[in-house]
Amino acid sequence: MVSIFTYRDERKLFALIGAIIVAAAIALVQLESLRTGKPSLISIAVASVAVFAQGAATALQNGAHGAATAVADAPQLASQNAALREKNRVLRIENARLREALAAAPGAQAIARAAARFEAGVSANVVGYDPEALSRTVTLDRGAQAGIKLDDGVVNDDGVVGRIVAIAPFSSTVLLATDGASKVPAVVQRGRWWGIATGTNTSIRLEYVSQDAKLKAGDVVVTGEGRSFHAGLEIGRIARVDHPEGALYQTALVKPAVAFGRLERVLVVSH
Numbered sequence: 001m002v003s004i005f006t007y008r009d010e011r012k013l014f015a016l017i018g019a020i021i022v023a024a025a026i027a028l029v030q031l032e033s034l035r036t037g038k039p040s041l042i043s044i045a046v047a048s049v050a051v052f053a054q055g056a057a058t059a060l061q062n063g064a065h066g067a068a069t070a071v072a073d074a075p076q077l078a079s080q081n082a083a084l085r086e087k088n089r090v091l092r093i094e095n096a097r098l099r100e101a102l103a104a105a106p107g108a109q110a111i112a113r114a115a116a117r118f119e120a121g122v123s124a125n126v127v128g129y130d131p132e133a134l135s136r137t138v139t140l141d142r143g144a145q146a147g148i149k150l151d152d153g154v155v156n157d158d159g160v161v162g163r164i165v166a167i168a169p170f171s172s173t174v175l176l177a178t179d180g181a182s183k184v185p186a187v188v189q190r191g192r193w194w195g196i197a198t199g200t201n202t203s204i205r206l207e208y209v210s211q212d213a214k215l216k217a218g219d220v221v222v223t224g225e226g227r228s229f230h231a232g233l234e235i236g237r238i239a240r241v242d243h244p245e246g247a248l249y250q251t252a253l254v255k256p257a258v259a260f261g262r263l264e265r266v267l268v269v270s271h
Contacts, residue, residue, distance in 0.1 A: 113157045121155075121267040122146050127171075136179035136201060137165070138263060143172045151228050153269045159234035159257030160184065160223060161266050172268070176260055177204060177235065185224035186235055188215060197221060197235050197254065204236055204254040211250055215241045221254050228271060 124146075128139035142148055144167050154161040154174045162182060166173035175182055179199040186197040186206055193213035195206045206221055219238040223229040236254040243250060 118155070118267055118269045121269045122148055123265065123267055124148075124172075125265055126263045135181070136162075136176040136199065136260070138162075138174050138176065140172045140174060140266065140268070141170070142268065143168045143170045145169050147270075148172050148268050149270060151271075153228040153233075153271065154266050155229075155233060155269060156258060156263070156266050158259070159236065160229065161258055161260075161263065163228040164268065174266070177258070178202065178256060178260060184229065184235065185226040186221050187224045187231070188213065188238070189220045189222055194224060195221075195249075195252075197223075204256055206238065206252040206254050207249065209250040209252065211248070213250060215250060215252055217241065219252075226271075229269075230271065 122142055124140040124142040126138045127141045130137050140148075140154075148164060148167060150164055150167055152164045154163060160177050162174045162176040162179070164172050165175040177184060177197065177199055178201060180201050182197075182199040184197045186195050187193070188195065188206070188209070191213060193209055193215070195209040197204050198207050199205075209215065215238060217238055217240060221235045221238060223231055223233040223235060225231040234257045236256040236258075238252045239255045240253040241250065242252060
């Protein structure tokens with residue numbers, strides 16, 4: 001006898017029977033839930049899936065909105081970023097200027113004090129040094145046009161710097177007091193002993209001081225009246241006294257009053 005059912009029909013039948021059984025089970029669970037008044041596991045599962053799906057949809061919508069907003073705001077943000085970078089650059093420049101002004105303030109105050117003592121003096125900036133150090137000279141940014149003349153004295157608030165040895169319309173050259181060719185009439189304040197302050201290329205030496213002079217370290221040495229300076233300007237202080245055996249005169253090493261390694265501004269004074 002030939003079966004009227006094929007294999008495919010059997011699978012459909014089994015699927016239908018399974019669906020009926022599952023539906024009946026769900027119906028029984030739901031009826032039990034209604035009877036007891038408690039939510040069934042199926043209701044809880046369905047509700048959870050619905051909440052998750054709604055949250056995912058909301059997140060997707062918010063993400064899309066945020067991306068669209070970011071794209072729309074991109075030109076404005078780029079402009080603001082460029083403005084902030086420019087402001088930062090300006091602030092860096094201003095900060096550097098203020099730091100330099102603060103560092104230069106003591107020098108400016110010192111030259112102002114010197115100018116108050118020498119009302120006819122010409123203020124000038126040091127703009128150059130001898131690059132080969134063959135001589136101890138510096139170049140100033142003021143010259144004949146400012147009234148500067150040869151042999152004018154050069155000072156700052158600390159004391160004697162040197163004298164003018166070359167001049168141009170808008171610049172001049174100062175031979176520093178430490179140069180070997182520099183010779184300035186000098187007086188030891190304590191005791192009023194005379195001598196000559198001569199440069200050694202690194203410092204200053206007081207020469208031709210009488211053997212009777214009772215020199216000692218710390219004595220102040222000032223200018224005597226001379227071609228470039230009036231009397232009384234500080235040259236430096238004695239650091240060491242030398243007593244050469246058999247010599248007619250004493251000598252002494254003088255520590256300069258001026259810090260020649262950091263000269264920035266000076267005052268040119270006419271005798």
